[in-house]
Amino acid sequence: MFQKIKSRIRNRSGFTLTETLMAVLILMLVGTIVAAGVPMATRTYTKIVDSANAQALLSTTMTCLRDELGTASGISFNGTDISYTNASGSATKIYLKGDAGANGDTPGIYIQEYADIAPDEPQYTRLLVSDAASNRNLHATFESPSYNAGDGVITLTNLAVKKGDDTLAKIETFKIRVLTDVS
Numbered sequence: 001m002f003q004k005i006k007s008r009i010r011n012r013s014g015f016t017l018t019e020t021l022m023a024v025l026i027l028m029l030v031g032t033i034v035a036a037g038v039p040m041a042t043r044t045y046t047k048i049v050d051s052a053n054a055q056a057l058l059s060t061t062m063t064c065l066r067d068e069l070g071t072a073s074g075i076s077f078n079g080t081d082i083s084y085t086n087a088s089g090s091a092t093k094i095y096l097k098g099d100a101g102a103n104g105d106t107p108g109i110y111i112q113e114y115a116d117i118a119p120d121e122p123q124y125t126r127l128l129v130s131d132a133a134s135n136r137n138l139h140a141t142f143e144s145p146s147y148n149a150g151d152g153v154i155t156l157t158n159l160a161v162k163k164g165d166d167t168l169a170k171i172e173t174f175k176i177r178v179l180t181d182v183s
Helices: 002-010 017-069
Strands: 073-078 081-085 091-097 108-114 122-127 138-148 153-163 166-177
Touching: 017 091, 017 108, 017 138, 017 153, 017 166, 073 138, 108 138
Parallel strands: none
Antiparallel strands: 073 081, 081 091, 091 108, 108 122, 138 153, 153 166
16 A cells, blocks of 8 residues: 555656646636626626616605695796795795706705795705715706696606716606695
């Protein structure tokens, strides 16, 4: 038995040069395929996450708009601005801000409430949904608001969530029934 072990130890045969080069070539091919696949997988993952976040932001925006405008009264429009009196009796305005402002405001749908004692100065201005909800440079927008006082319905056209100029989630027509202005 010791004889076999000694003969194996003395036998110093290894890989040939051809075998070593083939192994290196195969490793290079595998490395190239992995290196090319990682950025593609990262882009795909980012698109899926952005799409899911956009759907969540659209749903949150719809809920916030419905909560805010569902009890509005004295509704009027000026372009895309919606002015009304909220449930607590304060003058309020919902408006769009398309680009980041000088003070670094996030683009999106803003709500501005005015105090009764100083009707020309807003008491506060904030995003309709929080900055945390508008994450990853996503922002909500809408077009062409209208109000039919006869049936008490506010209609917003193209309520959408965008990332830059790309629309990630959209609802063509969003209707809100106003509870306080119905005749």
